[in-house]
Amino acid sequence: MKALVAAVTLAFASAILAQTPPDPAAHDDRLRKLTKRERAARIEKLDARHQDFLSDTEPIMLSPEIDTFLALESDAQRDAFVDEFWRRRDALQGTSGRFRETYYARLEIARDQFKRIVSDRARMFLLHGPPADVVRTDCGRVLQPIEVWKYQQLTGVGSNVRLLFYKPRYHNDYKLWNPIGGAIAMNELFASEASAAVSQPDALSPRRLGTESQSPYASIGRIQLECSEGGEITRAITDMVQARIDLLKLFEPPQLNAEEMGKLLRTVVIANPDAPKLNAEFSVRYPAKDGSRTDVQMMLLVPKAEITPAQVAGAEVYTVDVTGEVLKNGNLWEKYRYRFDFPGDFVGDKLPIVIDRLLRPAEYVSRIKVIDANTGAEAVVESNLTVPEIFVAEEPAIAAVPAAAPEKTVAALKAEATVKESRLRIVPPSDEIVSGVQTIETMISGDEIKAVEFSLDGRKIAVRRAPPFSLDFDFGNVPQTRRIRAVGLNAKNQPVTGDDIQVNTGTDPFRVRITSPRVAPHLVGPARVEMDVSVPDGEELASLELFWNETRMATLYDGPFVQTIEIPSTQGAGYLRAVATVKNPALPPVEDVVMVNTPAYMEELNVHLVELPTTVVINGKPASHLTEKAFKVLDEGKPVPLAKFEYVKDLPLSIGLAIDTSGSMQPKIDEAQKAGAQFFEKVMKRGDKGFVVAFDKEPQLVQRWTAKIQDMHAGLAKLRAEDMTALYDAVVYALYNFQGIRGQKALVVISDGKDTASSFTYEQALEYARRAGVPVYAIGIGIRGNDVDVRYKLSRLSTETGGAAHYIETARDLQRIYGEIQDELRSQYILGFYPAPDVKSGGKWRELTVQVNEGKAKSIKGYFP
Numbered sequence: 001m002k003a004l005v006a007a008v009t010l011a012f013a014s015a016i017l018a019q020t021p022p023d024p025a026a027h028d029d030r031l032r033k034l035t036k037r038e039r040a041a042r043i044e045k046l047d048a049r050h051q052d053f054l055s056d057t058e059p060i061m062l063s064p065e066i067d068t069f070l071a072l073e074s075d076a077q078r079d080a081f082v083d084e085f086w087r088r089r090d091a092l093q094g095t096s097g098r099f100r101e102t103y104y105a106r107l108e109i110a111r112d113q114f115k116r117i118v119s120d121r122a123r124m125f126l127l128h129g130p131p132a133d134v135v136r137t138d139c140g141r142v143l144q145p146i147e148v149w150k151y152q153q154l155t156g157v158g159s160n161v162r163l164l165f166y167k168p169r170y171h172n173d174y175k176l177w178n179p180i181g182g183a184i185a186m187n188e189l190f191a192s193e194a195s196a197a198v199s200q201p202d203a204l205s206p207r208r209l210g211t212e213s214q215s216p217y218a219s220i221g222r223i224q225l226e227c228s229e230g231g232e233i234t235r236a237i238t239d240m241v242q243a244r245i246d247l248l249k250l251f252e253p254p255q256l257n258a259e260e261m262g263k264l265l266r267t268v269v270i271a272n273p274d275a276p277k278l279n280a281e282f283s284v285r286y287p288a289k290d291g292s293r294t295d296v297q298m299m300l301l302v303p304k305a306e307i308t309p310a311q312v313a314g315a316e317v318y319t320v321d322v323t324g325e326v327l328k329n330g331n332l333w334e335k336y337r338y339r340f341d342f343p344g345d346f347v348g349d350k351l352p353i354v355i356d357r358l359l360r361p362a363e364y365v366s367r368i369k370v371i372d373a374n375t376g377a378e379a380v381v382e383s384n385l386t387v388p389e390i391f392v393a394e395e396p397a398i399a400a401v402p403a404a405a406p407e408k409t410v411a412a413l414k415a416e417a418t419v420k421e422s423r424l425r426i427v428p429p430s431d432e433i434v435s436g437v438q439t440i441e442t443m444i445s446g447d448e449i450k451a452v453e454f455s456l457d458g459r460k461i462a463v464r465r466a467p468p469f470s471l472d473f474d475f476g477n478v479p480q481t482r483r484i485r486a487v488g489l490n491a492k493n494q495p496v497t498g499d500d501i502q503v504n505t506g507t508d509p510f511r512v513r514i515t516s517p518r519v520a521p522h523l524v525g526p527a528r529v530e531m532d533v534s535v536p537d538g539e540e541l542a543s544l545e546l547f548w549n550e551t552r553m554a555t556l557y558d559g560p561f562v563q564t565i566e567i568p569s570t571q572g573a574g575y576l577r578a579v580a581t582v583k584n585p586a587l588p589p590v591e592d593v594v595m596v597n598t599p600a601y602m603e604e605l606n607v608h609l610v611e612l613p614t615t616v617v618i619n620g621k622p623a624s625h626l627t628e629k630a631f632k633v634l635d636e637g638k639p640v641p642l643a644k645f646e647y648v649k650d651l652p653l654s655i656g657l658a659i660d661t662s663g664s665m666q667p668k669i670d671e672a673q674k675a676g677a678q679f680f681e682k683v684m685k686r687g688d689k690g691f692v693v694a695f696d697k698e699p700q701l702v703q704r705w706t707a708k709i710q711d712m713h714a715g716l717a718k719l720r721a722e723d724m725t726a727l728y729d730a731v732v733y734a735l736y737n738f739q740g741i742r743g744q745k746a747l748v749v750i751s752d753g754k755d756t757a758s759s760f761t762y763e764q765a766l767e768y769a770r771r772a773g774v775p776v777y778a779i780g781i782g783i784r785g786n787d788v789d790v791r792y793k794l795s796r797l798s799t800e801t802g803g804a805a806h807y808i809e810t811a812r813d814l815q816r817i818y819g820e821i822q823d824e825l826r827s828q829y830i831l832g833f834y835p836a837p838d839v840k841s842g843g844k845w846r847e848l849t850v851q852v853n854e855g856k857a858k859s860i861k862g863y864f865p
Helices: 002-015 036-044 048-056 063-071 075-093 097-114 122-130 183-187 218-226 232-241 248-253 258-267 406-420 663-683 711-718 727-736 762-772 788-799 813-823
Strands: 133-136 146-154 158-166 281-290 293-303 310-312 315-328 331-343 350-358 362-372 377-386 423-427 438-443 451-456 459-464 469-473 482-489 497-505 512-518 525-534 541-548 552-554 562-565 574-582 589-595 612-617 631-635 638-640 646-650 653-660 688-693 697-706 744-751 776-781 804-808 827-833 848-853 857-860
Touching: 036 063, 048 063, 048 075, 063 541, 075 097, 075 315, 075 331, 097 122, 122 158, 122 248, 133 350, 146 232, 158 776, 183 248, 232 688, 232 727, 281 377, 293 362, 293 377, 310 727, 331 350, 350 362, 350 562, 350 574, 350 638, 423 482, 438 451, 438 482, 438 552, 438 727, 451 469, 459 469, 512 574, 512 589, 525 541, 541 562, 552 562, 562 744, 574 688, 612 848, 653 663, 653 727, 663 711, 663 744, 663 776, 688 711, 697 727, 727 744, 776 788, 776 813, 788 804, 804 813, 813 827, 848 857
Parallel strands: 423 497, 653 688, 653 744, 744 776, 776 804
Antiparallel strands: 133 146, 146 158, 281 293, 293 350, 310 315, 315 331, 315 362, 331 552, 362 377, 423 438, 438 469, 451 459, 451 482, 482 497, 512 525, 525 562, 541 552, 541 574, 574 589, 612 827, 612 857, 631 638, 631 848, 646 827, 688 697
């Protein structure tokens, strides 16, 4: 009782009224907070289904979202908002498309069980779902009617949460009790005759508290004595006070960042009546087809004199933002955003904005808004599109285009290039991991290609001069990243076009690739560049920038990622570069580069910096004070000069967990699951990502790369112990996922026995681990000391990759090991050197030694040049 009194007194003395959360829309000038009168007027004009949407979602909708919804101009835009609204809730709740259904099921129950859906209990039910249990009391002589709701987990609050609802005197519905308010708050819980002792204003003064009969807590004892559920009620009071729950925030809808608030407004066409106006000439062509879809090429010509260039250090750039909508039958079919940059010395009076969309034959409405990014001047162009089905490519009337209008020749020349050009594409292998002998096939269009030259990793393999243009490649027994190149040759044996692909590139979900052109020996004038982007689950593409050499030609925000650019005829060899960026600043951009207009046979110079992540342990702890002079690196016993030296701490970490789920793990699987979950909770920080591989008779990726702890837990929950142990296959498969991953990385392998089912041998797995360059931390559970062979193989696999091997008796000991692994990974030196000129690419394994003047250095034991 004294503890309860002290806790309540402390909370009352220190409580601070909850502050209104910051308005996320305050940072976005596209949103304006509407008055109640403005809201009511706009709601009255809405279609009935949209009025119902606002009414149904009132308990979970943020105020800025309401204003955003009411700022939209069309039902198509509002329908898109509704879809986006539920997508955001799914992302916040981690419900993968199910939250909308769940919410409306809750809404039906709430309307049946509660008086109003905006009441406290209804809102709690709608926001957080049904409680695990409800405790009701029948104690009218002491208390007002009370319900205690028990939740096993409440986001932002904790576990085993109890919430107390009470019916205030002279009211007919329940409220959530708020301890903020001192004696007044406590007084509200008690029936009138029981609360008389606390009606005095100084009831909480130290003098009055000295006499328990005069304090509000004198009646707490009566709750336990006279109420059948007194223990639950007093515990709920204690929990709500001691936990210092910000009760007002329990009713707040999930908060969204400021960028989310204005996202839809930035991606739909809404005219700004106060913006200066631009002129824009619109035209449309249908120059080509892609499968069953037609390439709709829309062009807007904007007078250059009406666009104000941005100036930085004397350089000028015209920047134009484009937002577009395509509507079909009154519904928003698709929307897109682009950004175009034109150099200050652009030749011509009008800036050509070329937009490619792939649409199936039908009737559409196009709405495009063009904005001068520097002044806000804008033009909104709306037009009907009758998209035809193309059977024969339209012949471009180039001769009819006046020479004085270069911006119009762009469309005509582009049509000719996309329709008549010869193409060659490599058919990617069907297997995710490629090894052994595989047949590589090509697809060819056009009449100019008479032969195909195949290369592997920069070395010419063979030429096929008759269909089918295919070749068998031997990729070796151990999967490696390999580059396949196929170049189409004409009748004079001159290169025309081509393609190249890489195999065994890993599973990093964030990638960008220039799909066309890949091999372009003669590319001048208008060029159609096609790109492909993939982003991780839960992430969103911020932009895709296309460069010619170092000049940015366009910025794209939505697919399909197709853009026409001008390749200068005065320049020789150059390169196209695509750079993709996501909105998560913790993920660095990715890029792809394609060389064009290069000589037919250009020597490839392979200058490979060998990096050695190194941990130095002194007195059992990682050291951070050493300088470059403290280290010496030996390549095959010979000292090499360091080209890179860096101490890194707390860099983003990419970590994989490969866990044995064979039948022998059955008694330990529950502990291993719990320990795995704790590992990711302890190790993963903001910017980190991980994956989970389970292996029995074969490895299986149960959770691909993700930055979300809850996803890792979901992957671990899938583990089932059965069958045999394919340990070596699991090592290869897990390390494969690291292909293309940059930065700090590590693989943790947990197993309790020797391999019994792998197709890869131990030596092949070891070679693959050496090539991967990823530290392997092997953890043996219950492996006895006399299992010499098993221990030797795990230890060698770990030490040669710069990791370590640990042997424990039970899965409960994993936490200690995880702490040691994290300490090593979060505190490392990065040493780098260039191999000697006589070290040829593709050579044999070379041994490395890292020496340090104090302590012990842990690093990789060698490399393949």
